[in-house]
Amino acid sequence: MNLDADNVWEHLDQPPLQGKGLTDPIKSVEDKWLLLPAFLKVKGLVKQHIDSFNYFVDVDIKNIVKANEKVTSDVDPRFWLKYVDIQVGSPTRTDVDAMKGTVTPHECRLRDTTYSAPIFVTIQYTRGKNVVRRPNVNIGRLPIMLRSNKCVLNGKNEETLARMIECPLDPGGYFVVKGTEKVILVQEQLSKNRIIVETDPVKGIVSASCTSSTHGGLKSKTYVTTKKDKIYLRHNSIHEDVPIVIVLKALGIQSDKEILLLTAGNNEAYKSSFSRNLEEAAKLGVFTRRQALEYIGAKVKVNRRLVGPRRPVWEEAMEALATIVLAHVPVNNMDFRPKAIFVGTMTRRVLMALDDEKLVDDRDYVGNKRLELAGQLLALLFEDLFKTFNTNLKAAIDKVLKKPSRTSEFDAFNTMQFQGDHITSGFVRAISTGNWSLKRFKMERAGVTHVLSRLSFISALGMMTRISSQFEKTRKVSGPRALQPSQWGMLCPSDTPEGEACGLVKNLALMTHITTDVEEEPITRLVFALGVEDICLATGAEIYGPHTFVVNVNGTIVGLTRYPTRFVGNFRKLRRAGRFSEFVSIYINHHHRTVHIASDGGRICRPMIIVENGRPKVTSDHILQLKNGAISFDDFLRKGLVEYLDVNEENDSYIALYESMIVPTTTHLEIEPFTLLGAVAGLIPYPHHNQSPRNTYQCAMGKQAIGAIAYNQLNRIDTLLYLLVYPQKPMVKTKTIELIGYDRLPAGQNATVAVMSYSGYDIEDALILNKASLDRGYGRCQVFRKNATMIRKYPNGTFDRLADAPLDENGQINKKYDIIQLDGLAGVGERVDPGDVYVNKQTPSNANDNTFSGQAATVAYKNTPMTYKSPIAGYVDKVMLTETENEQTLIKVLIRQTRRPELGDKFSSRHGQKGVCGLIVNQEDMPFNDQGINPDTIMNPHGFPSRMTVGKMIELLAGKAGVLSGKLQYGTAFGGSKVEDMSKILIDHGFNYAGKDMLTSGITGEPLEAYVFFGPIYYQKLKHMVMDKMHARARGPRATLTRQPTEGRSRDGGLRLGEMERDCLIGYGATQLLLERLMISSDKFEVNACQECGLMGYNGWCPYCKSSKRMAQLTIPYAAKLLFQELMAMNVVPRLILDDA
Amino acid sequence: MPSAVDRRRLVGVHPERVSDVSSTDFPGHYPGEDNSWDLEKFRKNLRVDITRLSNRSIEFDLVGVDASIANAFRRIMIAEVPTICIEHVYVWNNTSVMQDEVFAHRLGLVPLNVDPELFEMKTPTDSATDRNTLVFKLDVTCTRKQKAPPDPTDDNVLYDHSSVTAGDLVWVPQGEQVELPVFIAKPPAPTNPNIVLVKLRPGQEVSMELHAIKGVGKDHAKWTPVATASYRLLPSVTLDPSKPVPPHRADKFAKCFSPGVIEVDSTTKAVRVNEQALRGESMSREVFRHPEFEGCAKLGRFRDHFLFNVESEGPYTPERIFPTSIRIMREKIAVLRKAAQALLADSDDGAMDATSERVSVEQGINVASTSEGTSGDVVMMET
Structure with missing residues (x-):
């Protein structure tokens, strides 16, 4: 036996093939991580945003216009207007008299304008009896994503970028709207058009649900669910749950036998649990299709606004079943067969889950999720705006056409020109507020966009990779927050915030890519070409036959195959050959005996090296060529050496982590293990030696570290900008640091640390x-603060003005105007001291008086200067004067402070170990x-035992070795310089x-x-500095309403003695202190109270009793007095009953 | 020879700790012995040997004093030996990318070659005079070179004055400073003219006036005359004759120490300590890491043998810093003595106003720190 086994392998040792024996150790692909920079070179760090936007601008926008291409008139039936084409131009200036048309993003940032490009359409319409074609009609402006293919920065080299005052390391992917940088965060959702089976173990309910979403259509969710051991279909448009058999009958499957075959197949267990449903239909007297339609029709919600002949009930049902229920399954020529099979499959999934509770789906599985990006959101917004635009246009055209006689021939183009900036303002409003409220699509989302945080380079980068979940933060379910095994390599396991959004806000890993839509039609044709039988030709017995596998394309069932492995293999071969998009995924689900093909957008995927016959297809030669620049990452894809796998396909593959782990069944090889971390977690040296929450803490703190922000940092005028004076690149770096450019825009310094007590x-x-x-x-930093004001022109003709420093009565300039x-x-x-005026603006006293019609020069002005409020002096760094889009003069003054670390400033290492300076x-x-x-x-040293940040110790060791040997060391995750x-x-x-x-x-x-x-x-020096926080007050301002001290440092507020502190004082019995804190030092107020009626009076007079006889003066908190008065306003009489203590 | 070592002089260096770091409460005194202070004995034991001297640094041994004394000199060298540094910067124009504060900070850190003995301390209330302030000006404008080659990458080829260096500081003599013979011989300037202060591009300009004053390192590190002034203790390695190093491991044993510390006989493979090279031992304790050498060697350091290393980065030549520190220490002692004597005298007088006492002490310190030291007091340590 043993000998035989040896013989089998013997021949491998003999003839050397191409100079190599088969048993020679496989030469490892050295430096295969170089694929990563190659990948990032092609895709960039925020490729998902840019790809999505490009897809919208190039493809989706055209589809949307095509779907809404015609505008007709109710008045004149001969009139029509058709959109033939649409394209987005390149960003231009909106100023009318501009000499140079193109605009750079940086100019928009400085001038508080929007970086946008015009949208041009080509229209065809009737003018009288002619058909006119007009190209390049501007219908509005679209904010342009930076670094997208419409952006002026696209494909520019470093020098050109420098001329445009743009940082080459800036990833782009955001918008500049009204001067602020806005990011549309990636939104996580459950995938559309897929069946998800879930159970409610408490109620014993099993339900299969499917959210249908078609292009330009409505989204609706259909459930097939159990209720009292029977199965029903539930949908929003149907009042009550419909027994599943009735639905199937309505869909044209009339025979009970066929229904049983389509749902339970030949499985006895399923059959017996399904039989009840057949009985129920019989009990309800539904036997034929007509009866079923009548049954459903009576329960369909009719929302018909159009007046017309009332349709019979069964037609209503037919309509609902065809277009609303499971809308994504096509019904062509009233052929309900595919939909019936889909419902049958949903039912079968319920039956399966009833039989074996393991067969339910996991909602949190990443493969069941789709990410919605800027492109999709903008597409929805555009579709809504475009439809409104067309409605308005139609109304305007109707209005003109309604007039019986016209002086000139009607030209729709002119009407179009006067449509206002509905599209432009719609985009700007949505992006700048973050409110996506599209009534048409029943979408009401707030907080979609965020201001790009420019606290540090990393915080900006981290924001671009962020994914926010739609899941409610308040619900106490752990599932959606937990780390899912399927997140491996796709989403960063470390980078998530602490607290309420923990696990709901995630970040992409370094090599993740998010797909965009790929056309489905050719894929379906290919599937049939590869030998799949059309599903419509199959019966239930065949569909659930022992050797058949159902083939799904994007969730819809298209056919059957008996050789799934061969089919999938062929399909993959064609994909690797580049015959269709590399982002189409295919996998076999053995539990459901299905083959799934997905080409929809929003899937998370990442590249992997293909392994065939136990050898990775990428060899050292390829890497050498890559090093020489002979080939790029795309060549690897084209040659079929590397391919993208989405989560589902990844689950169906056998992926080796390292080359040494390759076994004969291996299908893929990881490019580099450290890519499973994101960009922010990638900064941590030796993260694999740290306790995991420490890495998470560092991910949060890395974003607060002060450092360099961008190469254009000194040209920016941001609201608040923190810079480190002498940033250093870390002694112990990681590959990620080099890839994202953190070594060129660092945020920290290499401090010599002694771990000891002192x-x-x-x-x-x-x-x-x-x-x-x-x-x-060391630790010296600068804080730049923007102060902006407008020199406005008012509607009444008056305007603001700037004035030089006024002289006092002695002819001297007041000290606070010194720098003017x-x-x-x-x-x-100039040095700005607290209280100094730095913009001496004056406003006309009658600015808001619209009745004023005199000479603007004669009006009186009042001073409205900008004074410096910080308690620490600063220096004027920049003064900028410009004009905004609506021709108002804008002044921005940047004031700078240079700070040296002081007691209480916060520092942190890269291992989640923060601390304040104590001495x-x-x-x-x-x-x-x-x-x-x-x-x-x-x-x-007490910082170590409980935190277990061994990575920090190794960082010190590697850093020390690096210093001694004059080299930078690596602390890359799962690798890096070895301790030995x-x-x-x-x-x-x-x-x-x-x-x-x-x-x-x-x-x-x-x-x-x-x-x-x-x-x-x-x-790292963190942004929290004592100077910004320290606060104390003895006396100061009070709130007008309550007369209590104001709240908060910015208002010089008091320090609150809260209820817990109050409880302590009560417990201690310190009544006088209580009285002093809560009333005397706060809002004591003398009132006159009438002992007769118990109401408050004034000046020793009770207006109620009309007497001054029994008035008493007492001291109460003003808030109490206010409460009494408010109660009285509500018809409650509080009476003060006074007594001598 | 090694047996002659007085074990009481040694600080024990063990695998995980250091023992006997302190001397006795009265250093050099041991119970049951007569160690009463004796100038002759002290003079005999006290040694200062210069082992290395270069333009920038000096290494010397200080033997026979307690750590507190050696440390006091180290501290004074870092914190209390005065130098002259730029303190006030008046910016007339600065169109470089560097902010005024940052530029001023960099200018402050430039070491100047001016002997601080020539100047007086300037307190914040004093007005600037030629006795306490040195004025420099910095006026640099970057221009494009007329005949630059077409495809250059080097800044120096393309532009004139593309980097402002310390050498661009120009001394502006004030009052009597012109006539000072020292300044005629060696005009005030940065010690190193090659320190890059800022880089400019055509059209950018810096123009400022800089005032340098005298100060000490404890106020700001820029006034520290040394890059480092520190000491380490002389290492001691003793081999245990009862536990010889196995011959086949002799080379490995030697590798556990700094090169040359352990000599291996080429034939017998016997190891011995090279006493001359011992001072070069880095005390890496590598020998403790290998179980096979357990007990073979004992490490220690001489508590009263200080190997000083002083790197000068200012006006002082390296050999001058240590004597200066001694002088400053003596001045401090003198002040203290004076105050103590005054106290003694006061207590004889009976009750006297306590505040005036304190004032007199403070004044004493002030007088001391600004007064010119007598040149004779360096002698003491050269015995």
Whole structure:
């Protein structure tokens, strides 16, 4: 036996094939990770947004117009207008008198305008008796996504980008609307047109549901569900649940036998559990199709607005079944067979789930999800706006045509020109508010767009990869929040916020791609060409036969095959040969005995190396060619070396993580394991050594780190901009860092850290900083704040103006106007002290008086200056004057503060270990090592045991080794520089292998008794600085209504003594303190109360009793007085009954 | 020879800890011995040997003092030896990409070659005079070169003054400063003219006036005269004769130490410590990591043998910094002595106003830190 086995393999050793024996170790594909930069080069970091937008602009917009191409008139039946073509131009300036037409995104940012391009249509319409064709008719403007194929930045090299003041590392994928950068976040949804079977274990209900969605049609959800052991169909347009047999009968399957075959097939268990349903139909007296239609028709919701002859009930049912119920299954020429089979399949899935509860679907499975991107949302918005546009156009045309006589021949083009900017303003409004309320599609969504966070490069990038779920945040279900195994490689396991949105907001992994729609029609034809039998020709017995597999295309059942493996194999071969889109996926579901082909948009997929016969198809030669730049990533796809797998197909594949793990059945090989993390989690060195929540914390904190934002950061005028003065690239970097360009726009500094206790001011994660390091620029940052104002022209002809500094009675310029120059603006570079005026604006006193008609020059002006409010002085960095789209002058003043770290500023390493500065120590007091190196930061070792951030320790080790050897080390996830190698370098340079140095105390001068873990760690300065937070108040402003101190730092508010503090005081019995805190120091108020009637009076007079006899004065909180008055306003009489204490 | 080592002088270096880091409460005094202070004995034990001297740095041994003394000198060198640095920057024009504050910060950190002895301390209330302030100006405008080659990538080929360096600082003599012979011989300038301050592009210009004043490192690190001033203790390696290193592992054993520390006899493979090279031992404790060498070697450091390393980055030549620190320390001691004596005198007088006492002490310090030191007091340590 054993010998035989040896013989079988013997021949492999003998004839060398192409100089290599088959048993030679497979040469590993070195540097196959290079596919990743190649991928990113082709696709960019935010390819999903850009691809989606490009698809909308190039394809979808044309489909939408085609679906709504005709405008006719109710008045003149001969009139028609047809949209022949539509295209989106390139972004242009809207200023009328502009010399240069094209506009750059940066100009839009600065000028608070919208970066948009005109939409041109070609129309054909009747003018009198002629048909006229007019190309390039502008119907509105579409905001353009940056770096999309309509954007001026598309395909530009670094130098051209620099001329356009644009950062080459900026990923694009967002819009500039009214000067703000807006992102349409990716929305996660349950997939459309697919059957999902779920159970409710409490009620014992099994239901199969399917959300139908057709292009331009309505979305509706159909359920096939159990109720008292019987199966019903439920739909919004039908009042009550319809027994499933009646539905099938209405769909034209009249024989009970056939119904049984279509649902239960030949399975006895299914048959017996289905029989009840047949009985019920019989009990209800429904036997024929007509009876079934009558039954359903009586329950269909009729919402007919059109007046016309009332249709018979059965026709109503027919109509509903054809167009509303399961609308995505086509009904051509009243052929209900496909729909009947679909309903049959849904029923069968319910029966299967009833029999075996394992056969239910998982809603949280990523393969059952679709991601909705900017393109789809804009398409919906456009369709809505375009339809409204056409309705308005039709109304306008009707209005003209209604007039009996016209001076000139009617030209619809002119009417079209006066349609206003409905489309333009619709887009701008939706994107700038984030409200997608499209009544037509029953869509009402708020918070679709967000302002792109430019706190740091990473925060902007992280925002572009974010996915928000539609799931409600308040519900206490853990499923949607949990980490799904199928997220592997598609969604980042680390990058999710903490708290209420935990697990609902996700981020894409590095290599994920989101598909766009691929035309279904050719795929279906191909399926038949590959030998699939049409489903309409099959009976239930065949469909559920022992060897047949049902073939689905995008959820609709198209046919049967008896050789699923061969069919799928052939299909994949054709895809790898590039015969159709690489994003079409196919897989076999063995449980349901189906083959699913998906070509719809919104699927998450990622590329993988194809393995055939136990060898990856990508070889070292290919990689070499890639290195030389001879081939690109697309060539790998074209040659069939690499292919995209979506989640479902991935589940049907055997993927090896490393080459050494390839076995004969392996079908694919991962390109690189670290791509399973996203861009933000990719910054963490050695994340695979950290406790997992620490990586999640870092993902949140990396977005708050101050650093470089973009190459154009100094040209930007953002509301708030944080910059680090001396950012450094990390000593321990990762491949991801290089790929996303974090090493070119870093947010942190390599601090020499000593892990030791020092002074006691380092408890609870506080850090000790070296004063000399701060003197030399460590952690120094700048804060830029924008202050904008408009110099407005008012409707009554008056306008704002700028004035130079006024003189006081002595002819001196007041100190607060010191920096104002002759033009009324502060000079650039001037120091702005608190209270200084930097824009001396004046407003006409009658600006809002529309009756005014005098000379604008004669009006009186009042001062409305802009004064500097921060308690710390700043410097004027920039002053910009420009004109907005509606021709108002806009002034933006950028004021800068340079800050040096101080006590209480927040710092963090890249391992979720944050801490505030607890003490700043002079250099001479700091411990030093044999080389005389002082630490920049001292970190308390208690931060380690409970956090278990081993990655941080390895980072220190690798960083130290890197410093000693003069190289940057890698801490890439699941790889990176090895600890042994790092220790070796340390030993070779005469250091302890563990990175622990012998330190000498700077205070006593004696050696420390312990060895100290000492080396560089990349530290981030976070945006939370004491300067922005510190607040105290003794006296200050009060709220007008309650006369209590105001709330919040920005209003110089008081510090609240809350109810819990109040409880403590009550418990302690400190009544006088309570009284003092809650009334005397807050809102004490003297009232006069009448002891007769108990009501409040004034000046010792009771207006109710008309007497001053029994008035008493007492002190109460003003809020109490207010309460009494409010009660009185509501017809409740509060009476004060006074008593001597 | 190694047996001669007084084990009490050693700080023990163990695998996971350091032992005996402190001397006794009275350093050099041990119970049951007469260690009373004796100038002759002290003089005999005290040694300062310069082991290396270059333009920028000095290495020397300080032997025979307690850590507190050595550390005091180290601290003074870092924090209290004065230098002159740019403190006030008056920006007339700055169209470079760098913000004024950042530029000013960079200018402050430029080391100047001016001997601080020539200047007085300037307190914030003092007005600037030629005795306390040194003025520089910086006027650079970047221009495009007329005959630049067509396809250049190098900034220096394309532009004139594309980078502003420390060498662009121009000294503006004030008052009597012109006549100072020191300044005629060596005009005030940055010690290193090649420090890049900012990079410019055609059309950009910087124009500013810079005022340098005298200060000390504890106020701001820019006034520190040293890049580093630190010491380490002389290492000691003792081999245990009762546990010899196996000959076949001798080379591996030698590798556990810095090169040359352990000598391996080429024939017998016997190991011995090279006392001359011992000072180069980095104390990596590598020998403790290998179980086969357990107990073979004992590591330690001499508590009173300090190997100083001072890198000068300012006006001082490296060999001058240490004596200056001694002088400053002596001044401080003098002040303290004076105050103590005053206290003593006061207590003789009986009750005296406590506040005036404190004032006198403070004044004493002020006088000391600004007064010119006598040149004779460096001698003490050269014995």
